[in-house]
Amino acid sequence: MTASDQAQQPVLRLSNITKRFGALCANDDVSFSLGRGEVIALLGENGAGKTTLMNILFGQYSADAGEVEVFGQRLAPGNPRAALDAGVGMVHQHFTLAGNLTVWENIVLGTQALTAPRLRARAAKARIADLSKRFHLAVDPDAKVGQLSVGERQRVEILKALYRDARILILDEPTAVLTPQESDALFATLREAIGLGLSVVFISHKLHEVMAISHRVLVLRHGRLVAERATADTSHEELAALMVGGAVSSPKIAPMPPGPALMRLSRVSSKGEGHAPGLQSVTLTLHGGQITGLAGVSGNGQGALSDLISGLAMPSSGQLEIAGEAITDWSPRRALARRIGRIPEDRHHTGTIADFDLTENAVLETYASDFARHGWLDWAAARAHAEALIQTYDVRCPGPDTAIRLLSGGNMQKLILGRVLETRPRIILANQPVRGLDIGALNYVHTRLAEAREQGAAVLLISEDLDEIMTLSDVIHVISQGRLSPAFARGTMAPEALGRWMAGDGFAEVAHAS
Amino acid sequence: MRLEPIANPGLMRRLAPPALAIAGSFLVASLLALIAGGNPFAVFGAILKGAAGSKFALLETLNRATPLIFTGLAVAVAFRARLWNIGAEAQLYAGAVVTVMLGTGALHWPSLPLLVVIGVASMLAGALLLLIPALLKTRFGVDEVVTTLLFNFIFLLFVSYLLEGPLKDPMGMGWPKSARLISEARLPRIIEGLRLHWGFVLALVSALVLWVINTRTTLGFEMRAVGQNAEAARFAGIPVTRVILKTALLSGGLAALAGFSEVAGLKGSLTLDLSPGYGYTGIVVAMLALLHPLGVVVAALFVAAIFVGADAMSRALGVPSYLADIMLASALLMMVLAILLSKFRVVRD
Structure with missing residues (x-):
């Protein structure tokens, strides 16, 4: 199946999303769609409106105009629960985990009725073990989250989304807190996930990551979708120029002898x-x-x-x-x-x-x-x-x-x-x-x-x-x-x-x- | 529905909260006046007449405003630096106690130097009283809301002990009351024959001085910086702890002047009912004034007028004077809400 075939069966479609905060237009008439097994990168500088767009998709904000469709169904605006139920999972830039609970408790939190006499631990752990094996997300389900490294916490966040049957994963600047090695492991997991038919929206402003992982790149600038490229047909330089709307230069550091x-x-x-x-x-x-x-x-x-x-x-x-x-x-x-x-x-x-x-x-x-x-x-x-x-x-x-x-x-x-x-x-x-x-x-x-x-x-x-x-x-x-x-x-x-x-x-x- | 912050509130939006709060409190009072069987217009007319309808009424209002200006300034200066001084009541009594200790014959000096010494000593007493909670806050992180509030009760009981013991007037026929101040220790009237003493002028001058401190001096800048963002202030090199302690001294001293002015200017002796909660009412005054020293004067006059006017209204119309307390309480509550709404706008989803 080619990339264009995938785009013909969108699992997710955003149409004409507009969102204003006072005088600031955070998203201006943004539309795109995401195919099954596809990774799209949402590229843009800080403040370009990437996170706002994803928060609308996930139901944390409601758009002033436009709508979101998941698997062909219109998503009720402003309702994260509806997004979760529709199969959208989001891994936030800042993790939303309780440090004093264990990994499996964090993952299960919110999926079982509060009135249940106790959490069904064994079934949950078995499911988590299965998921972590399938997606190469190694974590100990009984470890306290507070004692995990940042990379491990991110794995828990991803597991949390997968546990809720997410078919669409949104990752907001996932590598900001990772070492290069941890980033590579994350990419391996993502490749696994798309092989199993998941779709991914990957938010970043790091060009080499975008080039490495995505099929398509959407460039946002000042809230507007300014370009859409197949990753195979674009380059580092083109994306950088699109992102800032001009050529990029950095200062020259000429060698000089160290002072006192x-x-x-x-x-x-x-x-x-x-x-x-x-x-x-x-x-x-x-x-x-x-x-x-x-x-x-x-x-x-x-x-x-x-x-x-x-x-x-x-x-x-x-x-x-x-x-x-x-x-x-x-x-x-x-x-x-x-x-x-x-x-x-x-x-x-x-x-x-x-x-x-x-x-x-x-x-x-x-x-x-x-x-x-x-x-x-x-x-x-x-x-x-x-x-x-x-x-x-x-x-x-x-x-x-x-x-x-x-x-x-x-x-x-x-x-x-x-x-x-x-x-x-x-x-x-x-x-x-x-x-x-x-x-x-x-x-x-x-x-x-x-x-x-x-x-x-x-x-x-x-x-x-x-x-x-x-x-x-x-x-x-x-x-x-x-x-x-x-x-x-x-x-x-x-x-x-x-x-x-x-x-x-x-x-x-x-x-x-x- | 939810709230969105407003980027840059204009002057109108900033002045709106006190206006709205006062209007709201009038509305609540109108309803209650109706329930109590009075015509709201008649009630407010009577309050106005009682507060400013005659020379006597006006002077009474100014007299009542005097301690409220002091306690209002005390609260305003502390709150501006996020030092939550709820203990102006105790600091007021500390000033009053010192005034009685020094002014009942311990020192026989000419009037002016005696008054200066008593005033300064009162301020020191109030300042030290607030220094304790402030040190507990800066050293150990003890919440000053709790300590200053509880100090009020402790200190009032201490005053009660003093009035039954060491400070009890031997000629007082057993009443818990201090001896009277000697005449040199009394604040004279501004104009002979008019019942208004120099304490009122001192209050106005204090407000002016505090205004200058706030806007023109490094201390005023530091106090505001610490109040707005202590972390950034510390990073920028502002000695945060020292600023908090200086604020405490200033606040406690101002509150103590209320006690000094009440005893030396009005009452002439100390009893346990010297203050009908001026320390607490000072919080309302400071909030209505948006912590601005000159606003404190206006707010204190307003609050005093409501109290004085409500007493007169109650005598004339038979509507209970508790109406005044309700008006102030509702004004404060609405003020808090109105301040919030002046910074945010309601957006309907």
């Missing part, structure tokens, strides 16, 4: 927050004029390291040195005083105060040192500073009196970037600086970071995106379970090799060798 060591961590350990691991005897040196990339799957100690550098946490053991000086007293304000610029991971909750206007957010770190005398604020100077930042860093906004929550993520990040760079920092912590940004803003941020490097700043770039790390970094470390790999010079490591470190393999070898 500006920050040194010597066998630093620190406590993690909640379930996240802390640092375990981490030794790291940041040189001026270098971008040091920190690769790793999220939640492996990146938070602890960035808290440490931002001044929020002290090492519980080991030594932190800045420009050759050992640090004993540490706080965000002291970090700022030592000219550490910080771009936090969460720009909405940590980097800015949503209801504060641009002026207030622009001076959030410097109001006391630069815009106040004897406790009196100079708002005129602060406003002028904000206006200068808006100009210099191309922050698109109505003006400095706008509440920052009204800005797009990219413009918010430009303001934070400006706030950091205007202090001429010697050390820059950039934690996931481009997550969720469109290509335009992404390139802007990367270019500015590369400029700061050229001017002699030491940049620590933390990212889950291996491509980003490999493109920008002079030196790469991998972090896993709070442990730091040795430094790898630019271009010396293949992605697969880094992936093994990300999965924690390399560390064992080092321990073995020593």
Whole structure:
């Protein structure tokens, strides 16, 4: 059966879906259909409307116009139960599992009547065992979900959908939290699934994955379906151009000799927050004029390291040195005083105060040192500073009196970037600086970071995106379970090799060798 | 039906909540007035007349508004920094106790320095009283709603003990009542012959000062930042714990001034019924004012007018003056709802 035959018998058809949030049109007249045994990739930048579209399909939102048909039946809008009953299963970007329950309990949750005296465990487990064998989804049904790795949790999510007889699987950015190896295992499972007649909608903004797994690619831009291609007939470059509506460029990192060591961590350990691991005897040196990339799957100690550098946490053991000086007293304000610029991971909750206007957010770190005398604020100077930042860093906004929550993520990040760079920092912590940004803003941020490097700043770039790390970094470390790999010079490591470190393999070898 | 956030609420939408809340409370009161056998128009007319219909009535309203401005400011400054001070009642009594301790003959000074010292000492007492829950919050994460609320009962019982024991007026014929302040320790009247004391002016000045602090100083900026998003504030280098403690000192001090002003300006001595819940009513005042210091003055005048007017109305028309409590309670409830609706719009699916 060819791809065009498959498309003739759609298991799923979306017709003219439109969804508005206030002035924003998240989906604008989107139509497509999905054939049996087909994988379509929904490609688009963050904010292009992919997740909204899938939430409509799954019944979490109801569309302003248009309808959804599953196996020829019109789906009642705004009702996830109806979608589940019709055979649609969704694996969300953020998992929806109860950590204190076991795998099988999580899977069964909601499928048996609440009034039943007890859950029928044996039948359920047998069914789960059968499913995991058929789809190569190895998990222990009696394990507590809280103790599983992220990859295993995703398998549970998929099993959950399969257990409910899903014939159509929707996967929202499934590889965002996986190592390359785990992603490969996921793809193997998906191939198994389509062999058994399931259909898959795969949401992503990673081009190589889309090329690897899908039959057809739909490109969304600003809520509109701008292109549809058979994967076999398209290329990486074409998809990238379609996604952003223009050519893509990334800054050139010209080789230059490393500058002085500006920050040194010597066998630093620190406590993690909640379930996240802390640092375990981490030794790291940041040189001026270098971008040091920190690769790793999220939640492996990146938070602890960035808290440490931002001044929020002290090492519980080991030594932190800045420009050759050992640090004993540490706080965000002291970090700022030592000219550490910080771009936090969460720009909405940590980097800015949503209801504060641009002026207030622009001076959030410097109001006391630069815009106040004897406790009196100079708002005129602060406003002028904000206006200068808006100009210099191309922050698109109505003006400095706008509440920052009204800005797009990219413009918010430009303001934070400006706030950091205007202090001429010697050390820059950039934690996931481009997550969720469109290509335009992404390139802007990367270019500015590369400029700061050229001017002699030491940049620590933390990212889950291996491509980003490999493109920008002079030196790469991998972090896993709070442990730091040795430094790898630019271009010396293949992605697969880094992936093994990300999965924690390399560390064992080092321990073995020593 | 569900709620969608509104991107940028305009001025009208921001001013709508208090207006709607007050209108709503009038509506509820009208229904109850009807049930009680009164004509709503006559009832509200009588309230208005009772609150502002004569020079005496107006002065009474201003007098009643004075402690409410102080407690309203105390609550407003704390809530703005998300420090939930429910204990303004206790802090008010702390100020009153100190006023009596220093003003009944312990110090024999000329009037002005004596009043300044008593005022400052009262503020310190109120500030320290709120510092305890604030420290428990910042050190151990103890919920200050619970601690400040329970402190009210503890402190009122403590005052009761004082009035039966150490502070009991020997000439009081056995009543639980303190001795009277010496004349130098009394806040004088603004104009001789008119029953309005300088406490009212002090309240207005306090509101102005707090407004300047909020808008012009680093502390005001820090308090708002901590209230809006403590995590971002901490990340940006704002000393969050210290800001919370400073807020507590300011809030407790303002609430204590209510006690100082009531004893030194109006009553002249301390009894257990000094405050008919001014500390709690301060919460309503602050909420109606949307935590704005100048709004607190307006809201306090409004609330005082309802109370004073309702007493007069009750005497004239026989409708119970509990109507005033119901109006305030319904205004607060509707305010909470109206604030929500001013930030969201209802969308029908």
